[in-house]
Amino acid sequence: MADAREVDRPRKGAVHAVSATDAPLLAVDALSVHYGRAAKAAVDDVSFTISRGDRVGLVGESGSGKSTLASAILRILPPAATVKSGRIELDGENLLALKPAALRSIRSTRIARVPQDPLGSLNPVFTIGRQLSDVVSAHRKLSRRERTTLVEEALRQVGIGDAAVKRRSYPHELSGGMRQRVMIAMALLNHPDLLIADEPTTALDVTVQAQVIELLRERVENSAMTLLVISHDVGVISELCTKVMVMYGGRIVEQGSAADVLTRPTHPYTRSLLDAARGKVTTYSPEVVA
Ligand SMILES: Nc1ncnc2c1ncn2[C@@H]1O[C@H](COP(=O)(O)OP(=O)(O)O)[C@@H](O)[C@H]1O
């Protein structure tokens, strides 16, 4: 498909930059985030790195701090949250120090996200074509016709075949699965270096979850995208990821290759998470193990 190659082409220099350096794409160092006056940190002294081409799964139970960590990287923490300490570097640049204009310029071109709730992330009063087109024109000067071509190609790439018709749809006219396909198209439009997907299928019908995961896997692999995907679902992580980080109580308690962590977990919490995924009920109680 000629149009697919067109959109997949990496940005100039990106490939050479990869081989020229082993420096991580994303480096999070001693990051702590608190909400309000809570004594306990939601993200507690977290450090890790992500290299280009890694597909990292962040797994952990609800409330373990996964979304807070993702929001800190994306600089979309709610007002109640404070970054108490730490650094977040993208290609050596401290994201926490970026001013709003600089942040706008890296959003979607360097870091993009697939949200949990596609409906809440789309504007109900504009067509999806218009919203996709706006994402392109925020960063590139193109004619209306060029933008339409890009938008239609992007929609086709996420499996929306009748793109010329569908781009005129309003969000409410599409199914949940279709809307999430649109969000994936939107996230990939400007070829970001890092894609962050926070529970990308949680809001979808079970029947379409597998299709959306497969689409995400195919798009990420085809464009050699670096991925950080968050899920409480070990199945989703094992489908998509080469590496896994396990979060518990605001901390990363285990990390390693997906093959190691998912087959030979060392931390008791990871073991109980995997048992739960297999339908075996075990509970992890830190008091007992500590
Ligand atoms: N807006 C908020 N205000 C106050 N506390 C919050 C807020 N969002 C999350 N928290 C708290 O921070 C902790 C981590 O939450 P979160 O990052 O959403 O976890 P996860 O995504 O793993 O479910 C939880 O204890 C949660 O109650």
Ligand SMILES: [Mg+2]
């Ligand atoms: Mg969450």
